[in-house]
Amino acid sequence: MSEPHIETPEQLDEANARRADVPIPTGPATEEEPRSGRPADPDALLEVDDVTLRFGGVVALNSVSFTLRKGEIFGLIGPNGAGKTTCFNAITGVYRPTSGGIRFQGESLVGKKRHQITTSGIARTFQNVRLFPEMTALENVMVGADAHHKTSVISALFRLPRHWREERTGRARSLELLRFVGIEHRAGEVSRNLAYGEQRRLEIARALATNPTLLCLDEPAAGFNPAEKVDLLNLIKKIRDTGVTVLLIEHDMRLVMGVTDRIVVLEFGKKIAEGTPAEVRDNPAVIAAYLGVPTDAA
Amino acid sequence: MSTANGKTNGRAMRGLFGRQPVAVRVLVMVLVAVAAYMLPYVGSIPLIGPQIITQGIDWPSALFNMSYYVLLALGLNVVVGYAGLLDLGYVGFFAVGAYCTALLTSPDSILKTEWAWLYSIPIALAITMVAGVLLGWPTLRLRGDYLAIVTLGFAEIIRIVATSTDILRGERGFSSIPHPPGEGTDGKPIFGVADATPYFWLGLTVIILVILGVRNLDRSRVGRSWLAIREDEEAAEIMGVRTFKYKLWAFAIGAFIGALGGTIWAGNQNFINSATFQLQFSILVLAGVVMGGSGNIAGAILGGALISYIPDRLRGIEAGGVDLYEYRFAIFGFAIILIMVLRPQGLIPSRRRAMELKDREKEVAPQ
Numbered sequence: 001m002s003e004p005h006i007e008t009p010e011q012l013d014e015a016n017a018r019r020a021d022v023p024i025p026t027g028p029a030t031e032e033e034p035r036s037g038r039p040a041d042p043d044a045l046l047e048v049d050d051v052t053l054r055f056g057g058v059v060a061l062n063s064v065s066f067t068l069r070k071g072e073i074f075g076l077i078g079p080n081g082a083g084k085t086t087c088f089n090a091i092t093g094v095y096r097p098t099s100g101g102i103r104f105q106g107e108s109l110v111g112k113k114r115h116q117i118t119t120s121g122i123a124r125t126f127q128n129v130r131l132f133p134e135m136t137a138l139e140n141v142m143v144g145a146d147a148h149h150k151t152s153v154i155s156a157l158f159r160l161p162r163h164w165r166e167e168r169t170g171r172a173r174s175l176e177l178l179r180f181v182g183i184e185h186r187a188g189e190v191s192r193n194l195a196y197g198e199q200r201r202l203e204i205a206r207a208l209a210t211n212p213t214l215l216c217l218d219e220p221a222a223g224f225n226p227a228e229k230v231d232l233l234n235l236i237k238k239i240r241d242t243g244v245t246v247l248l249i250e251h252d253m254r255l256v257m258g259v260t261d262r263i264v265v266l267e268f269g270k271k272i273a274e275g276t277p278a279e280v281r282d283n284p285a286v287i288a289a290y291l292g293v294p295t296d297a298a
Numbered sequence: 299m300s301t302a303n304g305k306t307n308g309r310a311m312r313g314l315f316g317r318q319p320v321a322v323r324v325l326v327m328v329l330v331a332v333a334a335y336m337l338p339y340v341g342s343i344p345l346i347g348p349q350i351i352t353q354g355i356d357w358p359s360a361l362f363n364m365s366y367y368v369l370l371a372l373g374l375n376v377v378v379g380y381a382g383l384l385d386l387g388y389v390g391f392f393a394v395g396a397y398c399t400a401l402l403t404s405p406d407s408i409l410k411t412e413w414a415w416l417y418s419i420p421i422a423l424a425i426t427m428v429a430g431v432l433l434g435w436p437t438l439r440l441r442g443d444y445l446a447i448v449t450l451g452f453a454e455i456i457r458i459v460a461t462s463t464d465i466l467r468g469e470r471g472f473s474s475i476p477h478p479p480g481e482g483t484d485g486k487p488i489f490g491v492a493d494a495t496p497y498f499w500l501g502l503t504v505i506i507l508v509i510l511g512v513r514n515l516d517r518s519r520v521g522r523s524w525l526a527i528r529e530d531e532e533a534a535e536i537m538g539v540r541t542f543k544y545k546l547w548a549f550a551i552g553a554f555i556g557a558l559g560g561t562i563w564a565g566n567q568n569f570i571n572s573a574t575f576q577l578q579f580s581i582l583v584l585a586g587v588v589m590g591g592s593g594n595i596a597g598a599i600l601g602g603a604l605i606s607y608i609p610d611r612l613r614g615i616e617a618g619g620v621d622l623y624e625y626r627f628a629i630f631g632f633a634i635i636l637i638m639v640l641r642p643q644g645l646i647p648s649r650r651r652a653m654e655l656k657d658r659e660k661e662v663a664p665q
Contacts, residue, residue: 092536118538130533132526133657134650143526146519147538153547156518157511163518170519190653210538 043069044103045245046091046122046214051100053083053090053269060086062269063100068214073236073246075260075277077253079289082266084249085127088218091247092124093117104214119147123212125203127219127249133192137183137202140191141174144209177205181235197228201235208239215239216247221255233259253290257281265289334502337361338495354613354623358494362566364606365501366559370583371590371602372508373555378584379593379648380516381548382528383438384446386580387453391553393575394429394456395560398422400472400570401465407472408465415476415565422561423554430553434546441531453580460572471571478565489565497566504562508555509595515551516595524548525650589637591644593651600645608633 046068053061061083068074076084089095091102093114102109109117123144131140149166156163178184181201186194191202200220207215217236221229229252236259240246250256256263257277265273265280267289273280280286315323338358341351351357370392377385401407402418437448460466478500480488488496515521523544526534535541564570582605590601609626616622622629637645643652 094532094536114535115538115540118536124536126533130530132529132533134529134653135522135525139522139525142519143522143534143539144537146522149519151519153515153520153551156520157514159514159518167518192653192657206537 045070045105046247047101047103048087048091049101049103051087051090051097051102053086053095054098060269061090061097064266064269064271065100066264066271066274068245068247070245071240071243072261073240073248073259075256075263076247076249076266077251077256077263077280078266078272081268082289083269084266085218086269087266088124088216088247088249091117092122092216115147118210118212121211121213122216123207123210123214124216125200125207125218125220127222129196129199129203131191131199131203131206133190135191136188137178137191137194137198137205138171138174138187140202141177141205141209142170144206145170145174147210174205174209177208178202180208180238181205182231196223200224200232204235204239208244212244214245214247216249218249219251220248221250221252229255253281331506335499338498352607352610352613353615355610356494358498360607360610361498362494362501363610364603365498365505366563367583367586367606368505368599368602369501369508369559369562370556371586371598371605372505372512372595373552373559374583374587375592375595375598376512376515376555377548377552378587379598379651380521380524380528381545382524383545383548384442385449385549385552386446386584387433387449387451387456388552388556388583389575389577389580390433390449390453390456391426391430391556392560392563392579393453393460394426394553395422395557396564396570396574397460397466397560398425398557399561399564400475404472404475406467406470406474415478415561419561423557426553426557426560427550430550431546433553434549438542438545438549450577450580453575453577457572457575457577460575466572468572471569473569475564475568475570477568491568494566497562501562504558505599508558509599512551512595520544520547529654585634589634589644591647591651593648594644594646597644597646597648605630 044067048064048066051061051064052059064083064087066074076087078084086095090097091109093109093112093116097110104117104120104122107120109120109122112120132143135143149170151163151166154160175184175187178187181204183194183198183201183205186198186202191199194202204215204217204220220236221232224232233255236246236248248256248260260277262275263273263277263280264271265283265286267285272285272289273283275283315326318326338361341347341357352360355363370388373391374385374388377383377388399415399418399422401409402411402413402421403415405412433449433452437445437452440448461468477487477489477491478497480496482488489500490496516524523534523539523541526537526539527541527544531541583602586601586605587598588601589604590599591597608630609623612622612626612629614621614623641647643655647655
């Protein structure tokens with residue numbers, strides 16, 4: 001789908017308003033999908049199926065299910081402590097679900113090692129920026145690019161042709177990605193010296209360097225001013241246009257509404273709504289969760 | 299932006315030397331290497347020479363001692379400096395290397411193979427690398443202090459096994475371990491007992507090869523992976539770095555270099571027994587790495603050389619009727635404390651390491 005380029009927060013609001021006007025052909029957002037025996041969605045990229053995650057007595061995720069389709073920007077929202085990041089961590093292998101399944105391109109991710117999940121095509125950023133602080137921006141991205149490299153310790157030791165070839169292509173690709181996110185001029189700078197916004201962009205470049213099919217962004221706009229948010233939103237669209245599916249955790253409702261194709265809302269580890277931004281925005285349960293209105297009063 | 303090209307990588311990480319053209323850097327390195335080979339003759343330099351050379355131990359022997367300490371420091375630097383794994387049992391690998399050579403070459407050995415020294419080396423290196431992997435496999439899931447304790451235990455196990463098993467002959471040890479091969483033009487063996495200079499040259503040559511190898515690794519995806527692991531292991535893993543594999547490699551490479559030191563040392567000493575491989579040896583080498591500058595090749599070399607040179611230099615010096623050598627560890631300890639107070643990042647620190655240290659200081663005391 002093509003959308004007008006958004007440059008100001010006002011335009012962003014307009015775009016949101018336009019989206020709300022579009023009639024939605026799908027059913028009500030609260031409709032439960034049948035859990036078992038569900039026919040495989042041919043467009044499904046990531047299937048989170050009835051995932052429960054407990055830490056001792058705390059249920060961080062309670063039977064959460066949703067499906068990401070190829071090429072969409074999918075939002076995961078909810079109040080603080082709703083389990084959004086936990087959900088991310090379950091997908092990227094940081095936590096292992098207590099029960100339920102996660103399938104990526106038809107293959108189960110549960111029990112896979114983290115680096116295997118990354119090489120299979122899922123990349124992520126972190127809520128609190130976690131770069132390698134003493135490495136240069138370029139080196140940070142090159143660590144991501146190394147994920148698909150085959151240079152062995154032996155060929156690095158003796159500088160065999162493969163080492164040179166992969167260093168060269170990895171460096172070129174990393175520079176290209178730094179240009180893509182707009183911080184190419186900072187390539188040689190140690191990443192801890194970058195400005196906060198540049199660090200966030202660098203994290204995205206590092207994640208993209210692993211050649212992901214699915215990019216998970218954990219609150220990429222945290223701490224951004226409105227202008228920076230708009231830039232980020234355009235970057236996310238640019239990433240989607242290169243064919244990468246995006247899973248986005250975000251607090252800022254305006255940003256989420258402006259960029260996502262579909263949204264899942266979590267509260268206290270449970271999915272309370274799913275649908276297009278317009279559907280979700282009008283969903284009483286979501287309004288209650290965000291504004292604290294008792295559900296029966298809404 | 300046209301300013302950004304491949305050459306910007308690491309610009310901020312390089313010092314004065316790193317910014318010189320390649321030809322200048324190579325020339326300086328060659329000159330340094332040549333100077334290192336000339337070290338046995340440093341005593342003939344007027345005025346300065348006699349101050350440098352040792353008195354209580356002949357200068358070539360002191361140099362050879364330095365060479366295997368430097369080798370060990372380089373190996374431990376890979377484990378501690380690059381991969382950030384605190385290994386307190388590094389002497390264990392040195393011991394495994396030396397014992398493999400002894401078992402294969404000494405007539406005292408139960409194997410009765412009595413190989414030449416040279417042939418024992420590949421086997422010793424391979425077995426020690428396997429030992430490194432065997433130690434690393436179960437223990438590298440641990441981090442920080444816990445790993446340090448386990449490796450400490452490993453070195454003690456090696457020493458105690460060597461003391462108490464018949465095959466390894468305990469305190470009786472192995473004698474008549476052959477010297478390295480080679481004959482001079484006069485028909486005398488190059489590696490004899492009288493002059494340690496050839497051993498130093500052998501050690502130096504091995505050191506240069508090790509430096510080249512370690513440097514190649516550091517400037518490749520392997521070095522990047524180690525650095526990423528050191529800075530944020532979880533983030534590294536999520537970025538696709540096979541952390542366990544690279545930590546294991548760091549252990550194996552460290553073990554390999556330690557074994558090199560062990561075999562050369564056994565070839566020089568002629569005799570080894572279990573009393574040699576004391577725990578303090580590990581601590582000393584670690585002190586050398588930290589003192590010199592962890593994570594930096596030049597730092598490890600300087601640190602390794604100093605931990606051997608300082609005590610040797612104190613030999614045979616009398617001050618006020620006491621032999622200073624008796625107080626070598628006290629003096630040495632004082633020197634280390636002094637260096638750590640004045641220069642906690644080490645004498646020649648890695649730039650990254652120095653920054654990491656500064657960051658941690660800020661974390662401890664904000665503002």
